[in-house]
Amino acid sequence: MKIKVFVTLKNGVLDPQGKAIHHALEGLGFGGVNDVRAGRLIELDVDENVSDEDVQDMCKKLLANTVIENFEIERN
Amino acid sequence: MKAAVIQFPGSNCDRDMKVALEHIMGADTILHWHGDADLPNDLDFIAIPGGFSYGDYLRSGAMAARSPVMKAIITAANQGVPILGVCNGFQILTESGLLPGALMRNASQNFICRDVELRVNNGTMFTKGYTDGETISIPVAHHDGNYFADEATIKTLEDNDHIAFRYAEDVNGSRENIAGITNDAGNVLGMMPHPERAVDSKHGGTDGQRLFQSLIRELV
Numbered sequence: 001m002k003i004k005v006f007v008t009l010k011n012g013v014l015d016p017q018g019k020a021i022h023h024a025l026e027g028l029g030f031g032g033v034n035d036v037r038a039g040r041l042i043e044l045d046v047d048e049n050v051s052d053e054d055v056q057d058m059c060k061k062l063l064a065n066t067v068i069e070n071f072e073i074e075r076n
Numbered sequence: 077m078k079a080a081v082i083q084f085p086g087s088n089c090d091r092d093m094k095v096a097l098e099h100i101m102g103a104d105t106i107l108h109w110h111g112d113a114d115l116p117n118d119l120d121f122i123a124i125p126g127g128f129s130y131g132d133y134l135r136s137g138a139m140a141a142r143s144p145v146m147k148a149i150i151t152a153a154n155q156g157v158p159i160l161g162v163c164n165g166f167q168i169l170t171e172s173g174l175l176p177g178a179l180m181r182n183a184s185q186n187f188i189c190r191d192v193e194l195r196v197n198n199g200t201m202f203t204k205g206y207t208d209g210e211t212i213s214i215p216v217a218h219h220d221g222n223y224f225a226d227e228a229t230i231k232t233l234e235d236n237d238h239i240a241f242r243y244a245e246d247v248n249g250s251r252e253n254i255a256g257i258t259n260d261a262g263n264v265l266g267m268m269p270h271p272e273r274a275v276d277s278k279h280g281g282t283d284g285q286r287l288f289q290s291l292i293r294e295l296v
Contacts, residue, residue, distance in 0.1 A: 013224060014249065016185050062142060065135055065171065067178040068224055 001046055003055055004074040007064045008039035077295055079103035079121040082149070084110045084140045089126035089162065089272065096272035097123065100288035107239045109142065116214060120295050121156060126163030126217070126270060136220040137167030147174055158201060159264045162181040163218055166256070166266030169178055171212070175265035175266045176258055177225030181219070183249025192255075192280065193244035194269060199260050200240045202265045202286060205286035212283035214233060214269035220270040223250035223257075233257055241267055 009015050015037050022036040044055070049055055055073050064071040079101065081093045090107060097103045101121070108115060110129075115122075118296055130139035140146075146168075153159050153174050159168040169175040192211050196206040206212065215265070230251055233239050241256035248268075256267030270282030 005223075013180070014183065014222075016181050016183050016222075016249070020185050062134070062138065065138070065178055065224075067170075068180060 001048055001050075002045055002076050003044040003050075004076070005042040005059060005063055006039060006072045006074070007042065007059075007069050008071075009037060010068060010070055013068050024060065029071070077103040077120045078116070078118055079105045079123065079127055079290070080115065080119050080143060081123045082110055083104060083107050083125075084127070084129035084143065084168075086129045086131055087125050087127035087164070089164075089190050089270065091270045092270075093123045093125040093162070096275045096288055097121070098147045098283070100275050100285050101292050108145065110143040110145045110170060113144040114146060115145060115152065119152065121291060122152060122159045124149075124159070124161040124165030124168050125272075126165060128166065129273070135167075135171065137164055137169075137171040140164075140168045140207055140280050141171035141173075141238060145234060153259070153264050155286065156263050157187070158294065160171065160202065160287075161264075161266040162270055163216075163221075163268055166268055167220060167265040174264050175257060176229045177223055177257070179220050179268070180222040180224050180249075182222050185221045187217075188248060189215075191215050192247050192269060194241045195244055197237060197240055197242075199237045200262055200265065202258070202287055202290055204241050204293065205290035213274070214271055214283055215273045215281075216247065216269045218248070218268055221248045221250065223254040223268075225251060230249055231253075233282060236260065238262070240265055241269065 017038040018036040059071040097105045196210045198208040238258045243253040271287045274281040274284035
């Protein structure tokens, strides 16, 4: 089974990478972009018996740093 | 005095740290590979050196903080053994939960490699050899040194006098210009600047010496 974990910076945490991407988009002439936040997508291929709680645990213990990041889990 | 410098794949300041511990502290210093979970239990001091452990994969310090030796380091920290993490070592200490907060990409997005001025708080076991409020010059070399913690954590660090070093000016976007902090017990210090690169006049400066000398007085 495929699982997608989206890791994003918490609101209020400055995102220098997002700011640089925003700046570059403007440099390319793309208007109307109000803000850019960059994150990370981690794809897991897991056995059927891996529970939601297991994946939550993986996120808290390694995949995300919950001091600065949020995570969302998407199962297909 | 017996000390260990922990080596991870990608550590690159391990030897410099060993030289500093030997020459300045006079410590009998071993290099300990991270994959060996059994850390000698008679260590007086542990250093986690700078570098790019695991190529900074996932987040700087994230993989190293989950490596086999870390359980023994956390046990040693809880027993009061002084632990110093420099640069990537600081990142590993925050990732492992031994120190609060996180080190993010520098606000400028640039890798910063130069001497910086630091203001010292001499109220920690690592900084006793300095004058309180003294300005010293120590090199930094990092991409992810932008210290972040929530307001409550920053206030706790300030109220408990756990901010050992602050940059004299904004270097990387760190909250409150924080360059180095200790844990609640005061025996774990993480700092982005490299004191081991400022212990010999040939380095261009010797302001890092007194950090190691402070520890000799503490440990003897």
